[in-house]
Amino acid sequence: MEAIAAFLPELPVDSYTFIIFVDDLREIGQAFTGKIGLGKRIKLAKKFGNLxxxxxxxxxxxxxxxxDFGPGLDIEDLSLEGQLTGAAIHEFMHIVTPLGLHSQHIGNFNYTNPVMSKHLWLYEGITEYFAHLVKxxxxxxxxxxxxxxxxLKFxxxxxxPIQEMSFTEMSANVLQPKYEKHYGQVYQxxxxxxxxxxxxxxxLTDxxxxxxxVILTLVNRYGAEKSFDEESFIDEFVAEVHPDLKNYFTLYVEGKNQWKPNDQLIGMKVVYYDTLRENSLLNPLSPYDNEIRTSDSKGxxxxxxxxxxxxEFVGFRPGDKVDVLEFLKALKKPNGDPVDPDQEVIVTVIRDNQPKKLMxxxxxxxxxxxHVLKWIQR
Ligand SMILES: [Zn+2]
Incomplete structure (x- = not known):
């Protein structure tokens, strides 16, 4: 909430309630920790997908x-805090759009014969982007x-499938199976x-x-009670910025063209790479990369x-038993960042039934x- 308050000129509501139900999913949590067999894991993963x-x-x-997926789960997004912070900012930002900015298809939603709006790029796409921008x-x-x-979104x-369907086309037809299967892309x-x-x-505005x-200007114009016109909204949006903005919508939102991120990202001093080969501090080389062979024990x-x-540079010997999770943890600082190059790392293996520390x-x-994004050095 403090991050949202820092982002918005003023909070849009005086009071707000988060109503949270936490289910006991510790059994499913085991599917991620690998303490069970593959057959059971697949069953649990299916159950998870249907929840x-x-x-x-x-x-x-x-x-x-x-x-609640239980303790010992090293996947941040599945921790309770991860789930909540991931969703809570997004849901709160929905006050802005669609609740404060929407077309007549949402303002007068037809519950009997739903007519979907083509503007999911606005209602969900921008909301999910804002959720990260707020952070x-x-x-x-x-x-x-x-x-x-x-x-990760890129x-x-x-x-x-942009050659097959434009984003607005998917949005307007999202109740049909052919389009619905790509609905999740509104968040990506x-x-x-x-x-x-x-x-x-x-x-375009230097x-x-x-x-x-732009969004807040339009929210002030419409708000919760008044709908914008489904068909002319993009023109209205463009009019708030610059005539050339129309090209962006025509090509990439309403059109079937694959994006060219660097044409726009320069405006935020960011550059995009399809692929980037670099000497990466984020990837400490592990002898697991290709220098050792292992066999599973205890599955x-x-x-x-x-x-x-x-x-091999750790000091492993054939017969050593290694806990993979512990090994990968040893390559990270307590805050989750990778250790510095040439920093001494200690990992414990079981050798001849005795724990042995390898440095x-x-x-x-x-x-x-x-799909890498980088700030342009300034
Ligand atoms: Zn949403």
Missing amino acids: GLGALEHGNSSTYYLG YKGGVYTPDQFLKEMS SSGVSF RGAAMGMLLDAEIQR GKKELID GLEKTITQVGSG FKARYGMKTKV
Whole structure:
């Protein structure tokens, strides 16, 4: 809430209630920790997929269905805090859109014969983008964390079948199965498109306007009670910025063209790479990369080393038992960042039934990454 208060000129409501139900999903949590067999794991994963975890927004409240997956789960997004912070900002920001800015199809929603609006790029895409922008502007994310989160949106977003259907077409027809199966992209490609739109607005106005300024102007014009016109809204939006903004909508929102992120991102001093090969501090080389062979023991995360290659640098020997999770943890600082190059790292293995500490130095190397966003050095 403090991050939201730092982002918005004023909070849009005087009071707001988060209604949260936490389900006991510790059994499903085991599917992620690998302490069970594959057959059971697949069954649990299916159960997880059918649960419908999620949230729903209202004007002065939002409701959440979250899961307690138990202790020892090293997946941040599945921690209770991760689930809640991921969803809560998004749901709160729905006060802005669609609750405060929507077309007549939503304002006078026909519950008998629903007519879907083509503007999911606005209602969900921009909301999800704002959820991350709020964390960045509100100091929850570092600038680099923000770009890392957004690069995941680009990474998922490229798989939207843009040659087949435009984003507005998917949105307007989302009740048909052919389109519905791509609905999840409103949170992925939609959020990435929100960032591109923000960058394009900043580029065309020389940084005088940002996306949130345009949105809040339109919220002030319409608000909760009045609907904008479904068909002319994009023109109205463009009129708030610059005539050239129309091209962005024509090509990438209403059109079937694959995005060219760098055409817009320059406006936010960010550059996008399809692939980037770099000497990466984020990827400490692990002898697991290719220098050792292991066999599973007890079917879990404990591995027995069977063979060691010449590039091995930890000090493993065949027969050592290693806990993979513990090993990967040893390569991280307590705050989750990777250890510094050449920092001494200690990992404990079981050798001849005795715990043995191995001390080694972290190494870094060239790795190829895909869909990378970087700040342009200023
Ligand atoms: Zn939403």
